[in-house]
Amino acid sequence: MTQSDTSLAIELRGISKAFGPVQANKDISIQVRRGTIHGIIGENGAGKSTLMSILYGFYKADSGEIYIGGKKTDIPDSQAAIDAGIGMVFQHFKLVENFSVLENVVLGAEDGRLLKPSLSKARKLLKQLADDYEMDVDPDAIIEDLGVGQQQRVEILKALYREADILILDEPTGVLTPAEADHLFRILEGLRDEGKTIILITHKLREIMEITDSVSVMRRGEMTATVQTAETSPEQLAELMVGRKVLLRVDKTPAKPGAVVLEVENLRVVDEQKVERLRGIDLTIRAGEVLGIAGVAGNGQSELLEVLGGYANGTGTIRVNGQPIDLTGTASDARTRRARGIAHVPEDRQREGLIMDYRAWENVGFGYHHDAKFGSGIFMDNAALKADCVAKMERFDVRPPDPNLTAKNFSGGNQQKIVLAREIERNPDLLLIGQPTRGVDIGAIEFIHQQIIALRDQGKAILLVSVELDEIMALSDRIAVMFDGRIMGERLPDQTDQRELGLLMAGVTGAAA
């Protein structure tokens, strides 16, 4: 049979793809009806991106067939995908940063050898699309001057300009504020109502439930189920993703705050471009509580962690257990901070938390290598470090528990557990933790959240920075929202909601509450 149902926008039959010994996609079949929003959900490494790369002509499937609009279609490259009416909005935008919106939209889809006619045609079309789908973007704006929400709209406009009927979005809300995400969803619904087909790839259950008509679940390269969204629940989807029952909510008792551990007063940071990234931060954290910092990425959270962790300079006052710590000079380094009881799980674990080409035991040993326990003089006691690593791996359920494996060979979740093991086992008074579950699968998220709460219950102070509002709401005892280097306000998690926090994240004060 080479014909297929023409009410289907896309049908994949038996798609398989292997990278060496790794089977990224195993016999995947999927049907997406025209004019629907179809979700594809799965953990990192489940094969979602590989599948979409096959559909967009980045990879060739080892076997299987693709039908677009009922017609068997070969997609050897991106141009073929575009010709077949497929548009893709990547997680990391594929925009030329110093080009205008207009130039980005026409790039690769120009009308002729000269630019002028293409640009004026695109200008007219953009205006019409902006009116149709409330996608207002200044066509002459330079991409790098736009916010991420607008940049994403440019990506969607690019696809529409190429007359895409099928729009694939890969993790589109990762960089958006809740309000921007809502706006995106309205745009997507508008497009669906026009008859476009939308495939939404995400790991966020809430988004699947909110906007999709049907959803496919992937696990370890296989399609484990395709269901109508109305007939499923987040719990069921989570179980299908992970392969076992998962606790989606974090179980925790009310905090019992003790003495003040961290006091920050008027903390300011100016970056290399002389831009003030922190504009006077004040906060306190007590023993036995989690302070969550919410905010869209790039509003000063990273700088806050860096200054507290001791690898960026700032001005102001920081006191730990009542004693001021140095913000500049030789005693402001991370080693001194650790000695003062501060542990740090950095936001970017692959660049700041680990050395990816070093073995697990070497990574776990960082910061401990001065300890008398692990060597003397210029010598390190590798055997002791390895044994220590094995013990830590066991306590933190790192899989595989092999201290000789290089860091890059662990999954994202296990890499994070390695960093957590190193920092938490130091028994700090204050734990700084940035994006604890970014790129981490649901099963490991559960474990990491439990560890954070357990540490809190031991009476430690925790500063949690995350762009995942769900995570902030679930773990924090108090929530501070950062915008443009300032703290816009503090809320208690049970006295606020996503909407109010979302407004604060966008810099709007006074409107809510």
Added chain:
Amino acid sequence: MDLLTLLQLFDSSLRLSTPLLLACLAGLFSERAGIFDIGLEGKMLASAFMSAAIASYTGSVWIGLLAGIGASLVLALVHGVASITFRGNQLISGVAINFLASGLTVVIGEAWFALGGRTPQLEGASRFHELMLPLADPLRGIPLLGPIYSDVISGHTIIVYLSLAMVPLSWWVLFRTRFGLRLRAVGENPAAVDTAGVSVVGLRYAAVLICGVLCGIAGAYLATALSAGFVKEMSAGRGFIALAALIFAKWRPWHAMGACLLFGFLEAFGNRYQSLELFGADVPVQLMQALPYILVVLILAGLGGKAIPPRAGGEPYVKER
């Protein structure tokens, strides 16, 4: 300094800046597409040798020019294969090309002509000659503008005018055509070009080959217009000065012309005032001739503001998953 001296100075500035300008525009195309090219020098040298050798053999400067361009294109292709197809390090490939050209020109030159690495003196139709622009003589009488037209603008070889014409042409290609848009995009974010369904490899090869052609013309100019034959290492660092001019010009064609004219002027100035007395002290000739290189150092040290190179420059494009 009288007017005549000044005009002569400008006249030779223009002549000396021509190879710089061609090489600079060559580098501009390559680097705008994200391929750094420190092999401009080597390509110029190879072309200088080959154009002089073939012009001397055939007696036709035009065949010599084509041969020079051919030699430069071969090296450009080597750079392309190394840095685009095999995703090698662009700096290392460029260095290799410079060494290759520096050695091969002398070895082959000695083998062919046995003149110690030189080519025979070029005469008559085997080299480019100065052209008198129309009305150069009758207009000379007009005060100021006349001499400028007749003595500075007129009286150069065709390649000088070609190089000047390349400036608006390059600008037009880069900023007014589809090819230019794609070429600039591939130097900024090749992934954007790739996902738009355009071949990154094809665009980058096109850029590298354009670079080869322009370097070829620059090299041929050195041996068959500025001089009358090839001598070893005759490019004398001009490829590197062109790179500095490119940075000074922030990868823009019109600015490239300004930068190259400045370098050409400094070189002409140094040549003319070999012994200059300044405040009663003799300025050594070495210092005068070092003027362009001093400017290079100043430019690289940040004179003229921060220059931001094309963002994907120097990095081979690997499709990500």
